[in-house]
Amino acid sequence: MIINMRERATEAELQHVIDRVKEAGYQAHLTRGEERAIVAAVGSGGRRHELEALAAAPGVDGVVAIAQPFKLVSRQVKPHRTVVNVGGVQIGDGSFVVIAGPCSVESREQLFSTARAVKAGGARLLRGGAYKPRTSPYEFQGLGVEALWLLAEARQETGLPVVTEVMSTEDVDVICEHADLLQVGARNMQNFALLRRLAKVDKPVLLKRGPSASVKEWLLAAEYLVAGGNPNVVLCERGIKTFETETRNTLDLASIALARELTHLPVIADPSHGTGRPSLIAPMSRAAAALGADGLMVEVHPCPERALSDGPQSLDLPGFSQLMRRLSEPLRAVET
Ligand code: PEP
Ligand code: MN
Numbered sequence: 001m002i003i004n005m006r007e008r009a010t011e012a013e014l015q016h017v018i019d020r021v022k023e024a025g026y027q028a029h030l031t032r033g034e035e036r037a038i039v040a041a042v043g044s045g046g047r048r049h050e051l052e053a054l055a056a057a058p059g060v061d062g063v064v065a066i067a068q069p070f071k072l073v074s075r076q077v078k079p080h081r082t083v084v085n086v087g088g089v090q091i092g093d094g095s096f097v098v099i100a101g102p103c104s105v106e107s108r109e110q111l112f113s114t115a116r117a118v119k120a121g122g123a124r125l126l127r128g129g130a131y132k133p134r135t136s137p138y139e140f141q142g143l144g145v146e147a148l149w150l151l152a153e154a155r156q157e158t159g160l161p162v163v164t165e166v167m168s169t170e171d172v173d174v175i176c177e178h179a180d181l182l183q184v185g186a187r188n189m190q191n192f193a194l195l196r197r198l199a200k201v202d203k204p205v206l207l208k209r210g211p212s213a214s215v216k217e218w219l220l221a222a223e224y225l226v227a228g229g230n231p232n233v234v235l236c237e238r239g240i241k242t243f244e245t246e247t248r249n250t251l252d253l254a255s256i257a258l259a260r261e262l263t264h265l266p267v268i269a270d271p272s273h274g275t276g277r278p279s280l281i282a283p284m285s286r287a288a289a290a291l292g293a294d295g296l297m298v299e300v301h302p303c304p305e306r307a308l309s310d311g312p313q314s315l316d317l318p319g320f321s322q323l324m325r326r327l328s329e330p331l332r333a334v335e336t
């Protein structure tokens with residue numbers, strides 16, 4: 001339920017409402033808007049009629065049910081957009097933030113040459129996998145902690161905050177020591193133990209949509225993070241499984257527009273995994289920018305044919321700078 005406060009409600013009236021929500025057996029989450037405050041009562045097992053009765057409390061404008069199954073991430077609870085600060089880079093403030101780097105960190109030389117090139121091209125964050133979720137156990141699994149050290153060094157040199165995937169609760173502490181944004185990969189979107197653990201860290205989380213997850217399931221996964229105590233969540237659409245096999249996944253652009261309607265959290269697109277084809281990255285990136293996405297995540301490698309993971313979908317260094325030039329041109333509806 002949402003308790004909407006009146007414009008001129010006093011702090012004492014607000015505190016009274018928060019106390020009553022807790023007494024009724026719910027968690028109280030406060031959102032202060034420019035004009036009025038909203039108290040969201042969430043949880044299970046509370047006494048709903050006590051919340052409904054708060055309509056009569058001083059300073060309360062009305063009590064309404066939250067229409068969606070996800071609560072704290074819904075725009076009903078927080079109408080203004082969340083801006084997530086990633087090591088000084090703001091995601092969700094109306095700018096278009098490009099995250100770029102290799103699928104996996106493979107060596108110092110590979111990471112640093114990519115980091116310098118993406119920085120020169122205008123990327124704001126550096127990505128690189130240290131712990132890799134691979135379909136086959138015989139494929140490259142990532143350099144682990146050594147990759148984290150290299151990422152931290154690359155941040156030191158370039159000033160770009162770094163993003164890397166956390167696959168397991170066991171790795172959360174060491175990744176938090178070195179990274180600025182913790183990625184939950186598509187395969188782990190509904191790893192609830194991991195989400196609960198990441199709700200307790202003081203680093204922002206990039207939550208990728210599962211390949212077979214509905215938008216509702218994706219937002220409910222985000223709800224685990226926010227309800228558990230971490231409000232700094234960025235959503236990433238990375239393509240879903242469909243009958244189409246010409247592209248690796250189907251980048252669901254409508255889901256980005258829909259997610260931005262339903263939630264106040266920033267939403268970015270990953271056209272690399274979303275298409276699997278370098279030639280489609282620029283058009284899909286421009287489409288994502290045109291529909292209001294808050295940014296992009298793209299895979300870049302100095303020599304894609306030698307990459308240990310996701311080479312076929314990676315841009316090379318000139319390809320990345322060309323993408324950035326095309327993104328800075330005025331957006332046209334039709335690609336030429
Ligand atoms: C990745 O970002 O390299 C990755 C493994 O992504 P996803 O979880 O979307 O497959
Ligand atoms: Mn990848």
